[in-house]
Amino acid sequence: MSGAVAALLEVEDLEVGYGLPVCPPITLTLAPGDVVAVVGANGSGKSTLLRTVVGLLAPLGGQMNLLGSGLDERSSTFRAAVASELGDEAFFPSLTVREHLMLTCFGHGVDDPVSVTNYQLDAFGLTERAEAMPGALSSGQRRRLLLAATFARPRALMILDEPEQRLDAAIRDALAGWLVEERSEGGGVLMATHDPQLVTIAATKVVAISDTEVRVVDPERGAAIIRNEL
Ligand SMILES: Nc1ncnc2c1ncn2[C@@H]1O[C@H](COP(=O)(O)OP(=O)(O)OP(=O)(O)O)[C@@H](O)[C@H]1O
Numbered sequence: 462m463s464g465a466v467a468a469l470l471e472v473e474d475l476e477v478g479y480g481l482p483v484c485p486p487i488t489l490t491l492a493p494g495d496v497v498a499v500v501g502a503n504g505s506g507k508s509t510l511l512r513t514v515v516g517l518l519a520p521l522g523g524q525m526n527l528l529g530s531g532l533d534e535r536s537s538t539f540r541a542a543v544a545s546e547l548g549d550e551a552f553f554p555s556l557t558v559r560e561h562l563m564l565t566c567f568g569h570g571v572d573d574p575v576s577v578t579n580y581q582l583d584a585f586g587l588t589e590r591a592e593a594m595p596g597a598l599s600s601g602q603r604r605r606l607l608l609a610a611t612f613a614r615p616r617a618l619m620i621l622d623e624p625e626q627r628l629d630a631a632i633r634d635a636l637a638g639w640l641v642e643e644r645s646e647g648g649g650v651l652m653a654t655h656d657p658q659l660v661t662i663a664a665t666k667v668v669a670i671s672d673t674e675v676r677v678v679d680p681e682r683g684a685a686i687i688r689n690e691l
Pocket residue numbers: 479483501502503504505506507508509510653
């Protein structure tokens with residue numbers, strides 16, 4: 462599984478599931494500059510694919526190649542390169558919003574943690590809640606914090622599970638713009654989504670999962686699939 466351009470992620474006939482596959486085998490390549498949207502109805506297997514890619518679930522079959530090697534998700538190289546936000550809320554109850562972002566920056570060796578933290582607080586509309594504890598945030602604000610932490614740290618590949626969930630329209634629009642920036646800077650993104658606008662604006666290709674097949678389609682087709690819930 463090697464191509465001319467070093468792919469960030471290659472999967473071939475990958476089978477994902479819990480004992481039994483939840484969908485047909487998946488083949489996809491994600492190169493630097495690609496934003497790959499994974500679409501499909503509820504329960505089609507999108508989150509299961511993402512959880513397999515980040516190593517939370519073992520593949521049931523097929524091949525997967527992340528960042529050019531069979532990386533272990535516990536390795537420091539993997540943790541340095543892959544920024545995942547799968548919607549799991551894990552906060553320190555007595556650290557503020559600002560402290561969560563600072564901690565993320567320190568943990569990932571960000572050069573100027575104070576500036577990066579302030580930048581992300583502002584970008585995600587959290588400046589006024591910077592000294593709040595996670596328990597005092599709204600559900601959308603907690604989602605913003607999780608995403609802000611993902612954008613605060615260095616990465617080669619972002620893996621996002623329905624990043625649009627619980628975000629208001631303004632921040633959804635902003636998110637689409639940041640994903641476009643991510644790809645123009647040579648980053649890669651693999652994201653599950655139900656948001657046709659996010660797909661149209663940000664995706665470079667779409668993996669569409671159904672009961673019977675997994676197809677790679679262009680973003681316009683992918684957005685139509687979401688709208689029609691095919
Ligand atoms: N821990 C689990 N054990 C067994 N089956 C599971 C588990 N988690 C999910 N499933 C099942 O696997 C299938 C795929 O679920 P998955 O969460 O990947 O779907 P999805 O495409 O992300 O859906 P949604 O759009 O609702 O988020 C579903 O039938 C689901 O019920």
